[in-house]
Amino acid sequence: MNQPGVRWTTEQVLALAPDDTSRKAGSRLGTAGPWSGAGSSGSGAVWGRCKGSGSKPYQTIIDTTGPAYVCSCPSRKFPCKHALGLLLLWAGAEDAVARSATPDWAEEWLAGRRKRATDKEQGDAGAGQPAKTADPEAARRRAERRADRITAGATELEQRLADLLRGGLAAAERPGYAMWEETAARMVDAQAPGLAGRVRELGAIPGSGAGWPVRLLEECALIHLLDVAWLGIERLPDPLATTVRTRIGLTAPPEGPPVRDHWLILAQYDSSDGKLTTRRNWLYGRESGRTALLLSFGAAGRSPQHALPVGLVIDAELTPYGGAGQLRAELGERFGVPVPIGSPPPGGSAAAAVEAYGSALRDDPWLDAWPVTLTGVIPVPAGEGWQLADAESGSALPVAPAALTRTGLWKLAALSGGGPVTVFGECGHQGFNPLAAWSQDAAETVSLI
Structure with missing residues (x-):
């Protein structure tokens, strides 16, 4: 199934951009003009020198099997505009980035990656040897102290919710966002970031338009349910208890045996709270039939770790996390190079x-x-929105409000042309958020992000 050196589409390359600014800057560099010495190998490496403002051109190297990037430019974005430009050039014109011998300056970095991969395999092979571990008793005491702080925070939050409901939801509009931010800060002090995030979302509801009291009551009920679940967590079944810990903000390593499969990369998108950027990658296992979510995070000014090209398939191992749904997974070893998706899930x-x-x-x-x-x-x-209507039964799902302002909705309409299509997305209480689509007569994945 693996076809070394398969070239990506322009859409797949642009999906890797950390932001719109990088996407536009990379597009301007996707022509042969600024590049010299560009080449590629049959094993998935792409390299080239890009003319910049300095006397020396920037050296850019990409390993598409990762993908992984390195560039001599000072940009802190990942991938930088030069990596995006080189990938666009490689994707769009085979003669501009033809296969050739790898130059020494590129081979040095590529050899280092191969060595690290080999060292990791040897380290995994020796994992059975005794290793130095942290003091389990000290770890238990730290966990107990944090649990006590979270319990105190959840108890305080319950009191604040009770005060809010006792005073009437209409009164929640008067104090503004400051009240919610102060409450969220208290949850951060209690080491419950999951509760803090939900409280911050409450602050935006009074200004969200007509019907906000109903939405505020719904969110308050969910927070109350999470508080009660934490305060009685010892009585919950193990999978649900794990889910509650995750929702509160406690982290745990992935568990269970790794699942090797040919994973279809269906979608990738970022969200930000101003301090942290969260990247979501949705994958589907062709043989296992499992859907998996890869999460990665980037602090201010840095893009998250995972940048997987939408529309390709990777042969890889994924290790699931615990919890009720078990959708989240950790990306492990990858085998071979990505290939195009042959058909939708x-x-x-x-x-x-x-x-x-x-x-x-x-x-x-x-x-x-x-x-x-x-x-x-x-x-x-x-009406004022859109819906996805079933061509046979006539049943329909409304498109989520967040998707109505994206250009992807018009791409979906153009792809359909009034006919049925296959669409992957997220179905929730606000409607359906379309993320990728396929026409009936083409296997190419169209990203709707």
Whole structure:
């Protein structure tokens, strides 16, 4: 299945950009003009020198099997505009980045990557040897102290929610955002970042337009449910208890045996709270039938770690995390190089998507959305929004408000042309958020982000 050196599409390259500014700057460098000595290898390496403002050109090297990038430019973005430009040049013109012998300056970095991979394999092989471990008793005491802080924070938050409801939801509009930010800071002090994030979201609801009291009550109820679940966590089943710990903000390593599969890279998108950028990658295992979520994070000014090209398939191992849904996984060893998706993942109807989300809510009541693939749906206008209507049954899912302002919705409408398409996205209480699509007569993945 692996085809070394397969070239990506322009859309797949642009999906790697950490932001719109990098995407535009990389596009300007996607022509042969600023590049010299550009070449590629059959094993997935691409290199080239890009003319910059200094006397020496920037040296850019990319290992597409990672993908991994290095550039001599001073940019802190990852990948930088030079890496994006080189990939665009490689994707768009085979004669501009033809296969050739690897130059010494590129081979040095590539050899270092191969050596680190070999060292890791040897280290894994010797993992059975005794290793120095941390003091388990000290770790237990730290965990107990943090649990006590979280319990105190959850108890305080319960009191604040009770005061809010006792005074009436209409009064929540008067104090503004400051009250919520102060409460969120208290949850940070209690080492419960999950609670802090949910409290901050409460602050934005009073200014969200008509019907905000209902939405505020719904979110308060979910926070109350999370508080109560934490305060009685010893009585919960193990999978649900793990989910509660995760929602509170406690981290745990991935568990369970790794799953090796040919994983379809369906979507990638970033979200930011101003301090931290979270990147989500959705994958689907062709043989296992599992859907997996890869999460990576980047502090201010730095893009997250994982940058996987949408529309390709990777042969890799994923290790799932614990919890009710077990969607999140950790990316492990990869084998070979990515290849294009031959066909979209299997899917179902709009009614089946709603049923799948409802079933997932039984295991994780705080779940905002669930990944599903819709087959045979047609995007059609509906009032002031859009919906995805099932071509056979006539049932429909409204498109989530957040997706209505994206250009991806118009790409979906153009791809459909009034006919049925296959769409992957997230089905939740606000509607369906389309992330990728396929037409009936083409296997190419169209990113809707």
